[in-house]
Amino acid sequence: MKELKKRKLDFIIKKAIEMKKPFLGICVGLQVLFEESEESPGIKGLRIFKGKVVKFKQGKIPQIGWNKISSNTIGDGYVYFVNSYYVAPDDKNIIESTSDYYVKFAAAVKKNNVFATQFHPEKSGEFGLRILKKWLTC
Amino acid sequence: MVNLLAKRIIPCLDVTGGRVVKGTKFVNLKDAGDPVGLAKYYDEQGADELSFLDITASYENRKIIMDIIKKVAKQVFIPLSVGGGINSIETIRELLNAGAEKVSIGTAAVKNPNLIREASQKFGSQAIVVSIDAKRKNNAWTVYIKGGREDANIDALGFGKKMEKLGAGEILLNSIDMDGTKQGYDLKLNKKFSEELNIPIIASGGAGTLEHIKEVLTEGKADAALAASIFHYKKYTIIDVKKYLKKNKIEVRI
Numbered sequence: 001m002k003e004l005k006k007r008k009l010d011f012i013i014k015k016a017i018e019m020k021k022p023f024l025g026i027c028v029g030l031q032v033l034f035e036e037s038e039e040s041p042g043i044k045g046l047r048i049f050k051g052k053v054v055k056f057k058q059g060k061i062p063q064i065g066w067n068k069i070s071s072n073t074i075g076d077g078y079v080y081f082v083n084s085y086y087v088a089p090d091d092k093n094i095i096e097s098t099s100d101y102y103v104k105f106a107a108a109v110k111k112n113n114v115f116a117t118q119f120h121p122e123k124s125g126e127f128g129l130r131i132l133k134k135w136l137t138c
Numbered sequence: 139m140v141n142l143l144a145k146r147i148i149p150c151l152d153v154t155g156g157r158v159v160k161g162t163k164f165v166n167l168k169d170a171g172d173p174v175g176l177a178k179y180y181d182e183q184g185a186d187e188l189s190f191l192d193i194t195a196s197y198e199n200r201k202i203i204m205d206i207i208k209k210v211a212k213q214v215f216i217p218l219s220v221g222g223g224i225n226s227i228e229t230i231r232e233l234l235n236a237g238a239e240k241v242s243i244g245t246a247a248v249k250n251p252n253l254i255r256e257a258s259q260k261f262g263s264q265a266i267v268v269s270i271d272a273k274r275k276n277n278a279w280t281v282y283i284k285g286g287r288e289d290a291n292i293d294a295l296g297f298g299k300k301m302e303k304l305g306a307g308e309i310l311l312n313s314i315d316m317d318g319t320k321q322g323y324d325l326k327l328n329k330k331f332s333e334e335l336n337i338p339i340i341a342s343g344g345a346g347t348l349e350h351i352k353e354v355l356t357e358g359k360a361d362a363a364l365a366a367s368i369f370h371y372k373k374y375t376i377i378d379v380k381k382y383l384k385k386n387k388i389e390v391r392i
Binding site: 060061062063064065066067068078080081082099100101122123124125126128129 | 142143144146181186215216217239263264307308336337338361362391
């Protein structure tokens with residue numbers, strides 16, 4: 001957040017989202033859209049969505065590797081994750097896909113012009129490229 | 139809830155002078171020494187990650203491997219890791235900027251453990267893999283450095299734990315005893331590390347059959363299996379490995 005603020009990007013991102021410009025967030029680019037994170041207590045996020053970012057409590061941390069997602073729009077497939085934290089949105093309706101890592105968590109959220117993934121579609125092979133293509137063409 | 143994370147299969151490409159050495163037995167590749175072509179081939183086969191090992195690690199070769207990573211990253215969209223002689227923040231930064239997802243650090247982690255702390259703080263733990271060459275010694279394992287040529291006289295398990303504390307995101311665990319034997323991974327070594335550390339373990343050294351890979355992912359409890367010659371020389375493809383693992387009820391991305 002400090003770096004975003006330094007470059008005034010916090011303002012620019014919020015404005016762009018308000019103006020309904022297509023927005024794609026990846027990994028921390030998803031997490032930063034929420035109110036707060038256990039990773040940085042006391043630091044406010046962009047607060048586009050209500051809810052917070054919480055840490056995995058079980059398993060090897062970070063979660064590193066290919067995990068299966070179930071998506072409403074793209075279908076099921078394996079994507080590449082690298083994360084110790086995940087988002088817990090207040091509004092469950094924005095959850096676009098979910099995955100399991102000892103706990104069921106939001107793998108991606110979507111609302112209007114905002115699409116953001118916890119996983120890395122750019123490192124998720126063919127399936128990841130399909131996700132990006134879908135975003136580009138929707 | 140369970141852990142559905144797929145076990146990873148990682149082919150290792152030994153690179154020198156811009157060419158992949160080994161791997162010359164591919165019949166369906168025009169140029170098996172071309173790193174980009176080989177990377178694409180492995181990607182199509184379902185590799186979960188690609189590991190590039192700079193076996194010369196000279197100044198000139200570093201530039202060449204950076205160029206290779208740049209080219210591969212433009213065409214292959216799975217995680218890439220690079221290892222071999224990496225010993226500075228600057229080199230790590232250059233490799234990550236070139237398109238590598240992770241770097242693996244071996245000798246430098248032993249000589250200068252602080253590099254692991256600094257690098258993981260700068261680039262995140264996920265980008266920093268500590269590569270440990272372990273050799274059996276008095277009912278335990280000792281760390282070898284300089285490409286397996288020198289005993290550092292450090293207990294490997296203790297060293298692994300220390301690396302985790304300093305911020306390593308994964309351990310690439312290579313058994314010197316089994317490396318090149320095709321007699322199977324060191325299962326005890328991998329099991330020990332996997333049980334005592336809380337970061338992923340990538341098993342390396344000794345793969346000769348499909349069963350060896352299965353064993354190290356089950357009995358050995360490793361999160362990923364790295365292999366070189368089994369893919370380069372043998373009749374097995376990555377698809378063969380994954381089909382076999384799936385048949386044996388192991389979660390794989392297929």
